[in-house]
Amino acid sequence: MSMNRRSLIGAAGLALTTPALQAGHAAEASKPAAKPAPPPVTKILAQWILSSSYDTLPEAVRREGVRSFLNWVGVAIGGSHHETVDVAVSALQPFSGPPQAGLFGRTERFDIMNAAFINGVSSHIFDFDDTHLKTIIHPAGPVASAILAYAGMKPISGKDFLDALVVGIETECRIGNAVYPNHYDAGWHITGTCGPFGAAATAGKLMGLTEQQMVYALGLAASQPVGLRESFGSMNKSFNPGRAAANGLFAAILAAKGFTSSDGMIEAKRGWANTISTKQDWSEITDGLGTRYESQLNTYKPFACGIVMHPTIDAAIQIRDEDHVKPEDIKRVDLKVHPLVLELTGKTAPKTGLEGKFSIYHAAAVAFVEGAGGEKQFSDRAVNDPRVVALRQKVMPVVTPGIDAAQVDMTVTLNDGRTFHRHIEHAIGSVEKPMSDKQLEAKFADLAAGVLPDAQAKRVMQLCWSLPELKDAGDVMRAGVQGA
Structure with a gap:
């Protein structure tokens, strides 16, 4: 049987391509099944952040929020004159905007963005701040630094401040749960990468963002992860929570004016979690949201180290x-x-x-x-x-x-x-053997000694314990600066 030139070429092409096609189909068939579509966790978080209120918080959660705040203020005062903070103040002061917010333990005032950064640095430089043991996130630093800086511009009731603090801690810790330990093991400093979410959530809530604006704020926070574990043992480590505080505050401020982002920046295929970690457990973010609080797993260090x-x-x-x-x-x-x-x-x-x-x-x-x-x-x-x-x-x-x-x-x-x-089995300061209120007070007093007079330190401590009753949470900062 004769074949023309076109038939020969076609037959040869079929002979060459058929095995390749078959191999391709076989490889396709052997691929693992595609991951199910993730839930819209960015939107779910935004909705919950805005729905929370002081009245909806369980009493135990409120109490732990106050303890976390007290501990954070103490370590921020204690670290306020470390060489690292002196360097940051000296470097940034010539570039600061209007003096809107104070710094614990110091006389200088800065614009809110730089104030959030520096207070975040001073509260972490001793490595004495709170620790969420499930993720090793130090949650209060990014959150409290951001909202206390904002409180320098606008009066915030103690109840609203405490609710926002708890919401911010919950947001960053739940997001951290979703990617830990793979994310941390890869070398990321998880306080710096998850902290912007907490700071954006807490600041955005106090700014009165809409649900869509909060989605954008979380998206902008997702675009600003910071911190690598290689920095541990240097000034750079404290830079990370400070930058996280400023980044989250920055995200909320932009979103409030309509600066947009993707609606799925946390969970999308090319979003934060899939880019930054090989593990994504969305249930860690969504399950028990509003009924089970990660702040109950927050701990306070008796020792100033890892x-x-x-x-x-x-x-x-x-x-x-x-x-x-x-x-x-x-x-x-x-x-x-x-x-x-x-x-x-x-x-x-x-x-x-x-x-x-x-x-x-x-x-x-x-x-x-x-x-x-x-x-x-x-x-x-x-x-x-x-x-x-x-x-x-x-x-x-x-x-x-x-x-x-x-x-x-x-x-x-x-x-x-x-x-x-x-x-x-369980060291002092763990969830199983937590520091008592009296131990936290002793830690606070020891850290404040030499920075503030005893009477002033006691006044600041009392304001922290009385946070839910304060008409203006900014009074804590005003009482905690040198010369107050």
Whole structure:
């Protein structure tokens, strides 16, 4: 049978393409099923943010909101004269707009955007602020810094302020839940990436945004994630919550004037969650919204350092005080820890106080030497104390299966051969062993000492406890500046 040229070409083409087509179809068939369309979580969040009110908040949630605010104000005052804050004030003052808002513990005033940033920096520089243990977000900093700056321009009742604070914390923590731990493990500083959502939610609510404007505010916040874990141990770490506060406030201000965004910036295929994480669990955002509050899982630090080091400090202080162990008698300190402990706090030879906040070696050593874990124990002085330097070389952390990130198993061996052991299941300051109101007050007083006179510090503390009764929440800032 004869074939013309066109037939030959066609037959050859069919022979060449058919296997490729078949392979393509096979590959297509083997692909995993497409993900179901996500719920409109950006809109769902916007609706809930606007529907919340002080009266709808459970009493326990209100109370925890007040405790969170008190703790945040204390650490902001305490950190207000750290070198990092001095640098930020000096750098930004020539470029500040109208002096609309104050800075805790200082005399300077800034425009609200820079005030939000600087108060966010000062409240995080000690790494002593609150921690949502499920995500390791420090939620109050971005939220409170933003709305207290806004309160410098417009009177806000204490009840409205507290509702907005709770809403902002809930928003950022739920979004964090949806992407943690994959997002954090990739190297993002989750306080800086989720913080803008909380700040936008809280500021937008107080500005009276419409539902559509709130959707836009959340979208603009999604476009401004900030912070990488490589910055831990440097001034840059405190930059992240400060920038998150300013970014969220910026988003709300723009949205209030009609600056638009996508309606699905959190959940869309090329939106925030899918771009920034390999995990997206939308139920973490939507389930129990308005009935179950993440602020109930917020914790307050008794020690001024990375949260995963707290069990080690707790154990060291117990052995030091209860078993009367002297640092000079210690031969070695063996620690069984979770992998995250060494990943986050594995600095073996810190040179500065900021680096010491991320050194499990320093944390254990200084706790034995000084019997405490406050800001003084994470200063440049403490990190370079010869006694601490010598002892941290005897600290031997080992990653151990079965040990949770919130636990430690410590064995101390003395030069005479005696051993002492502690297993910390729940460190002080955890959800299971929370700091009491009196402990929070003592922490506040210690942080404010040397920054504000005692009488002024007590006045600020009382205003924090009385937040729901205040006619103007801005009174807290006005009372907390130097010279008030």
